[in-house]
Amino acid sequence: QKEVEQNSGPLSVPEGAIASLNCTYSDRGSQSFFWYRQYSGKSPELIMFIYSNGDKEDGRFTAQLNKASQYVSLLIRDSQPSDSATYLCAVNRDSNYQLIWGAGTKLIIKP
């Protein structure tokens, strides 16, 4: 079992709909959770991070964390074609600042 798992996709969502991206992790001691967006040929770009159970909203993006079930999700409301990218989930396992990365989910927003 991989430490951080994501569905590779592609996930196809119509423009204007809600895109839901999921990530599960294996280590219950994980403390911090990050979502990065990576456009083709570009570097990963931080979208959001979350530490506490529950929801965290930032504009059209909402991160949801459930430590009991060991999953973190990213919701994108009112999806736009410019949201088409690969979304990487990263988990900080302990206090040594290493991030454990998922393989990423490719999201396609269809106009």
Place this chain on the structure above:
Amino acid sequence: DAGVIQSPRHEVTEMGQEVTLRCKPISGHDYLFWYRQTMMRGLELLIYFNNNVPIDDSGMPEDRFSAKMPNASFSTLKIQPSEPRDSAVYFCASSLFGGPGNQPQHFGDGTRLSIL
């Protein structure tokens, strides 16, 4: 504020040559990370530094790879001799200390390395 700066952006060289990748972290950041990204293996951590000291180099694939951080504003990743399987995009990232594992990493634009 300037972000993480990497050079060169692209490097094409022949097998057996020495390759040096460079990184300037965000000013004030005390953690620096070197990653490699390929389609097959995704994003892999190679090594990371805290206050210029290497903390974990377990991701360095073999002795051909070495990394240094002579001061807080500069790091290098060297491959000698290079091999075609080293072809990948190499990213440098930096972050700020802020308590146990709660500071995001900021990435440079990467170096696209091709070994012929």
